[in-house]
Amino acid sequence: MKKLKKAISIMLLFVLIAGAYGCGSKSPSNVVKTYLEEVKQGKNGDFTELLDNSLDSAEKTNKSNIKESKLSDESAKKITDAMGKLTYTINSEKIDGDSAIVNVKVNGPDMSKVLGEFMQKAISAAFSKAFSGDKMSEEENNKLAEDILSDCLDNITNTERTGDISLKKSNGEWKINNDDSLKKLLLGIDGSIFSGQNSSDTNTTKEIKEMTLNEPFAVETKSGNYTLTIEGAKVTDKRNQFSNKDVKKVVFLNYSYANESFGKTTGTDLLINQSAFQVLDDEGNVLDTYPAFDDNRNAKDTPMGGKCSGAVAYALTTDSSNLNVTFIRNGSEKIAKIKVPIN
Structure with missing residues (x-):
């Protein structure tokens, strides 16, 4: 499914170009600012494992069987123009040793809607073609797919999103982590858009388990095991001077996690942050996250x-009395849920 892959590639190329981007002694906020300016300029760079995984998932989702070819200059220009209009505000910066989080509000293209519309129209076109009995050449298939994508790009809209950009310090330089949170913040692309199953899996629905407050929830993965404990939700009086959100209250979701064997074979540490909920x-x-922090509860890479x-x-x-929390792995896999009373 080459066209969808190329379509997302053009967009994510601008977002992921600075995957290991570092700028000497610049602060995390300045690194993020420089990175976002490069995104707006559409500079090229290397793709990351995150991009490959996203495109592979998208490829499995599209069942239209429409043959696809090189993305047209017209569609590429529409995507480039959309990225150039991205605006942003840096709300806050928090540094904890060699880790940092910069909270950013962006107004940018919502590619999840574009890709969802593209897949829906491509599948519909495939059905129509099948029922008509008319066989189309590969060139005609390519043209059909390109027209569908171009039409979808004409409908691209901007949405406002707020989220955290995480950074790590390496050799004295701050580097942005390319993760699902970054993709969701800058492009509005949630992993759930690619949660479609293969035909062999369509009759299988994975159970979303119930978590219990203050009781460790066991998680088993190919990379090892760990536990997650939801400890409560508490109202806070903390407000961020840089945030213009009109809120009735700000609530901290408190949790803890223990790494039992995660990363035993890969050497990978365990990190559970806001992208997991x-x-x-x-x-x-x-709910959107809010740029307030509890200095005594900082999620860190845990061996x-x-x-x-x-x-x-x-x-x-x-005036909600509860937080309805779903624990998510790999950007879209819903593992467990819990209703947490707000105190």
């Missing part, structure tokens, strides 16, 4: 045998 209020509103506590602040615009 999808949080809704009692009215079903998906095997270690444990860590974390807290994520959420902005509520309603």
Whole structure:
């Protein structure tokens, strides 16, 4: 499925160009600012494992069987123009040793809608072609796919999103981590858009387990095992002077995790941060994170045998009494859920 892959590639190319980007002694906020300016300019760079995984998932999702070819100059220009209009505001910066988080508000293209519309129209076109009995040449298939993608790009809209960009210091330089949170923040692309299953898996629905407050929830993965404990949700009076969010209250979701054997064979540390949670209020509103921090609860890379506590602040615009939390792995795989009373 070459066209969808190339379509996303053009967009993510601008987002992921500075994957290991570092700028000498610049602060994390300045590194992020320089990075975002390069994104807007559309400078080229190397693709990362994140991009490859996203494109492979998208390839499995599209079942239209439409043959695809090189992305046209017209579509490429539409994508480039959309990225050039991205605007952003750096809300806050938090440094914890060799790790840092910069909270950013962006207004940028919502590519999740574009890709969703493209896949829907491509599948519809495939069905129509099948029922008509008319066989199309590869060239005609390519033209059809290009026209569908171009039409979808004409409908691209911008949305406002707020999230964290994480950085690590290496050899004295701050470098941006290319993860699913970055992709979701800058392009609006959530891994769930690629959660479609292969035909052999369509009858299989994975159970989302229930978590219990203050009880460790065991997670087993190919990379090893760990536990996650949701410890509560507490209202905070902390407000960020750089945030213009109109909120009724700000709530910290408190949690902890223990690395039992994760990374035993790969040497990878365990990190559970805000990207691992999808949080809704009692009215079903998906909550944005808020740039407030609990200095005593900082999520860190945790080696095997270690444990860590974390807290994520959420902005509520309603008088919700609970946080409805879903624990997510790999950007889209929903593992467990829990309703947490707000204290």
